[in-house]
Amino acid sequence: MKNTFKVILFIALALGLYFFQINKIPVWSMDEGRYAEIAREMSAMNDYILPHFNYLPYLEKPVLPPLLTAGAYRLFGETPLGARFLPVAAALAGLLLVYFAGRRFFSAQTGGWAALVLLTTLGFALVGRFAVIDGFMTLLLSAAVFALMKAILEQDRRFYYLACVSMGLGFLTKGLIGIVLPGLIWFVSVLALRRFGEFKRAPWFTGLLIVALVVLPWMLLMWRKQPDFFQVFIVEHHIQRFLTKEFGRMKPFWFYAPILIGTCFPWSLFLPAALTDGVRRGNPSREKNIFLWIWVAVIFVFFSLPKSKLPYYLLPVSVPLALILGEFLACWVRGSASALSDKLMRGAWILLVVAASAAFAGGSIFLLFFHRVVEDPQFGALRAVLLAGLGVLLAGSAAGFFLLNREKKTASTLMLAGMVYALLLLTVEGMRLISPFQSSYAEAQKILAKLQPEDRVAVLAAPDDFSDLPFYLKRRILVVGSDRGTLKHASMKPSQAEDSKKWFWSVETLIQEFNERTHVFYVLMTDERYREIVDQLQSPIVLMTRGEKILITN
Numbered sequence: 001m002k003n004t005f006k007v008i009l010f011i012a013l014a015l016g017l018y019f020f021q022i023n024k025i026p027v028w029s030m031d032e033g034r035y036a037e038i039a040r041e042m043s044a045m046n047d048y049i050l051p052h053f054n055y056l057p058y059l060e061k062p063v064l065p066p067l068l069t070a071g072a073y074r075l076f077g078e079t080p081l082g083a084r085f086l087p088v089a090a091a092l093a094g095l096l097l098v099y100f101a102g103r104r105f106f107s108a109q110t111g112g113w114a115a116l117v118l119l120t121t122l123g124f125a126l127v128g129r130f131a132v133i134d135g136f137m138t139l140l141l142s143a144a145v146f147a148l149m150k151a152i153l154e155q156d157r158r159f160y161y162l163a164c165v166s167m168g169l170g171f172l173t174k175g176l177i178g179i180v181l182p183g184l185i186w187f188v189s190v191l192a193l194r195r196f197g198e199f200k201r202a203p204w205f206t207g208l209l210i211v212a213l214v215v216l217p218w219m220l221l222m223w224r225k226q227p228d229f230f231q232v233f234i235v236e237h238h239i240q241r242f243l244t245k246e247f248g249r250m251k252p253f254w255f256y257a258p259i260l261i262g263t264c265f266p267w268s269l270f271l272p273a274a275l276t277d278g279v280r281r282g283n284p285s286r287e288k289n290i291f292l293w294i295w296v297a298v299i300f301v302f303f304s305l306p307k308s309k310l311p312y313y314l315l316p317v318s319v320p321l322a323l324i325l326g327e328f329l330a331c332w333v334r335g336s337a338s339a340l341s342d343k344l345m346r347g348a349w350i351l352l353v354v355a356a357s358a359a360f361a362g363g364s365i366f367l368l369f370f371h372r373v374v375e376d377p378q379f380g381a382l383r384a385v386l387l388a389g390l391g392v393l394l395a396g397s398a399a400g401f402f403l404l405n406r407e408k409k410t411a412s413t414l415m416l417a418g419m420v421y422a423l424l425l426l427t428v429e430g431m432r433l434i435s436p437f438q439s440s441y442a443e444a445q446k447i448l449a450k451l452q453p454e455d456r457v458a459v460l461a462a463p464d465d466f467s468d469l470p471f472y473l474k475r476r477i478l479v480v481g482s483d484r485g486t487l488k489h490a491s492m493k494p495s496q497a498e499d500s501k502k503w504f505w506s507v508e509t510l511i512q513e514f515n516e517r518t519h520v521f522y523v524l525m526t527d528e529r530y531r532e533i534v535d536q537l538q539s540p541i542v543l544m545t546r547g548e549k550i551l552i553t554n
Contacts, residue, residue, distance in 0.1 A: 006112070014095055014119055017424060018088045018129060023081040025432050026441035026468070032131040033440075033468025034486070036083035039069035040471055049221045054463050055476045056490040056499075057225075059232040063218055064172040065133040078471070080131075087135035091128025094139050095119055098322050101146050105153075105288050106327045109334075113413075114326025120420035123263025123311075124318040126427065133174055134312045140170040142319040144182040149291055152186070152195055157203065164207040168214025176238050177302075179211065181316070185298045189291050232489055242306045251309035256300060259311050264318070266397075266416060267325050269348040274328035277341035285327060295320040333409040349401050349412075356397035360390045377547050378434045385430040392422045437547040440524065444472035446544050446551060447522045458510060460525035460533075463487055469524060478503055480510045480523070511536050514554050524551050 027036045034053055041052045051058045051066050068086050076082035095115050102111030118124055128135045144166035151159040163182060170178020190198045222229045261268045278289030296317045303313045331337045332345060367387050396419025403412035436442055447457060451473070458478035459466045462485030470477050484491050484504060491500045505513075514521050515538040522543070530550045534540065537552075544551040 010112075010115065010119070013421065014092060017119065017125060017421065017428075018091060020425060021428050021432050022084060022088065022129065023079055025080060025428075025435050026439040027080050027083050027131060027471055028435070028438040029440055029466050029468050030464055031467075032083070033466075033471055034464055035065065035069070035133060036131050037467060037471040039066040039073065039083070040078050040474070042066050042070045043073060044474070049218065050225050053467075054470055054479070054487060054503075056487050056496070058486070058490070059222075059226060059229055060237050060486060061133065062172045062175060062233075063222075064169065065136055068136075069131075078474070083131040083471075084129060087128050087130060087132065090136040090139040091124065094124070094128075094135075094142065094319060097139065097142055097146065098319055098326070101149075102323055102326050105149070105323075106285060107330060109330040110323070110327045112326070113329040114323045116417050117267055117325045117329070118318060118322035120417045120424070121264055121267065121318050121322060122420065122424065122427075123259075123315060124322075125424050127312050127315050129428070132312065134315045137170060137174040137178065138316045138319065140166050140173055140178060141181055141316050144170060144178075145185055145295055145320075148182060148186045148189075149288075151202075152189060152193070152198055153288060153291065155201075157201060160203050160207055161210060164210040165214060168211045171211070171215050172218060175233070181299060181302060184302065185295050188298055189294050192290060192294055193287060228493075236489070241308060250307050253304050255309050256304050256314050259314055260300070260317065263311070263314070264321060266352050266420070267321070269352055270325060270328065270345060271321070273332075273337075273341040273344035273348060274324050276344060277328055277331065277337045278324060280338055289324065289327065292320040292324050296324075329413055333413065346404070349404055353397045353401045356393045360394040363387075363390045378437045381433045381437075382430050385426050385433065389423055389426045392419060392426065395419075396422070437549075440466050440469040440549075441472055442546060443524055443544055443549065443551045444469055447473065450553075451522070452520065455520040455522065458505070458521060458523045460507065460510070460523055460529050466524055476503065478505060478510075480505045481507055507533065514538075514540075517554055520553065522551065522553050524549065526550070 027033050038051050038053050038058055041055060042048055045052060045055070048067055048070070049063065051061065051063060065086060069083060072085040073079075073082045076085060095118055098118050099111040099115040102114040104111075124135075124138075144163045147159040147163035147166060150156050151163065167179045167182050170182070172178070186198075190196065219229075222233075226232075264271075275293065277283065279286055279293065283289065299317050300314070303309065328337065328341070332342070337345075364387065367383055367390075396415060400412040400415040400419070403415055431438075451457070456478055457469070457473060457475070458480050459469065460480045462481075462483040463477070463479050464485040466477075479487070479491075490496060491504050510521075510523070511533060513519070514523070515536075526548050527545065527550045528548070530552070538554075540552045540554065542550060542552050
């Protein structure tokens with residue numbers, strides 16, 4: 001009965017976290033809006049092979065996530081819930097996966113702690129609510145690597161086949177990394193653990209055949225539709241993105257170190273203790289822990305090498321870290337961890353309390369007395385949430401440390417998990433508050449109230465900057481200016497010359513057509529771009545301003 005209650009409580013907490021406000025927060029611009037719109041256009045164009053964005057072929061990413069999201073739209077409509085259902089389902093499946101992996105490789109206690117850590121891992125929880133493909137990719141990559149872990153450590157050759165299926169699906173989700181990363185983790189683990197017999201045991205031919213059967217049908221269909229598919233998808237968006245600087249988002253090599261600490265906070269403070277205890281000689285689970293640490297290291301180094309980086313590229317390390325911490329916490333709370341790791345844990349708790357106290361003191365003073373120096377309206381909207389978050393951080397850290405000093409290790413750790421859970425709910429509320437600045441939903445509703453079929457809707461920006469606008473308008477938008485964003489390649493193809501002439505304009509052409517009133521125009525842009533052209537416009541009507549965005553018509 002006690003265990004049943006724990007399971008029911010955990011399920012309720014997980015569902016509560018992932019569905020809280022999920023449909024009340026509109027789809028945001030940039031990545032989320034783009035992926036939501038690609039899936040919508042898949043249904044609108046009845047093309048379930050070739051992804052499109054703003055009704056142009058989109059060859060950067062594979063087909064599986066938008067295909068599944070298009071299916072979710074049939075269940076939940078073209079809504080924020082429909083757009084986010086795949087990552088939410090993937091996150092919930094990830095919790096189940098880490099629980100059963102912990103139970104299989106270690107113990108039921110390890111599985112429970114690992115699932116709790118993953119549930120309250122900031123980065124995993126937040127990306128799991130966001131309509132991007134990285135959460136689903138993390139699930140498939142984790143399934144592949146756990147299968148490889150079982151194949152290596154338990155000499156179960158059948159799991160190589162499951163790994164290959166997951167790797168093929170990973171390719172259809174985010175390309176080559178779905179195959180390369182599990183392969184690298186397998187290779188380094190075989191060498192580090194001296195399991196050289198795996199080079200002979202691995203079913204190379206059958207495994208490659210399975211991957212090919214999963215991957216090649218879609219790739220061949222794409223090649224027939226788009227003869228330059230391999231050049232764009234493999235060469236440009238895999239090899240060149242990894243080796244060159246031309247895709248932007250330039251970050252230093254060490255970029256992911258603070259990202260890892262921050263997105264796994266406060267659990268990341270316990271990693272030194274988990275490392276020293278997990279890989280020490282005499283630990284019966286040493287080999288399994290080494291495999292998990294290799295998993296983390298390979299992903300961390302792999303994504304640190306290219307110059308182009310985004311924070312959620314590191315998301316796949318959340319799963320092995322949760323299992324590492326779950327196994328360590330299970331040992332620590334029952335008193336079987338090493339003396340050194342116990343000292344490191346107490347040091348980590350002290351560091352947490354000191355950091356929380358400093359953050360509360362400094363943050364509260366700033367938010368209460370000096371907040372006006374920050375002119376960003378988003379900051380003003382978040383002020384109350386930030387104050388509440390600082391209070392939760394201090395109270396949770398102090399209460400957990402108090403329980404630890406009374407040798408109540410389980411209670412102190414649960415207190416920490418509860419603190420992070422409360423912070424996550426506050427973060428979701430904060431996201432709701434700043435949504436008007438991150439989403440074009442309000443502008444789209446303003447346009448829809450007046451829009452006629454012959455009217456033109458334009459963005460004076462890269463199409464990615466307001467990528468959610470076509471999602472809400474359910475129509476193609478005119479792109480104005482030299483920055484064509486992710487549509488640059490498709491719009492510059494000779495075969496698209498006539499189409500691009502209609503849908504990609506220069507600023508000068510927009511100004512001329514706007515002033516001549518050939519159509520009713522609705523133009524969304526930043527206030528900076530508006531100031532650059534306002535003197536050239538004849539009697540523009542400002543329909544809406546919010547944050548740095550402005551919507552005008554003629």
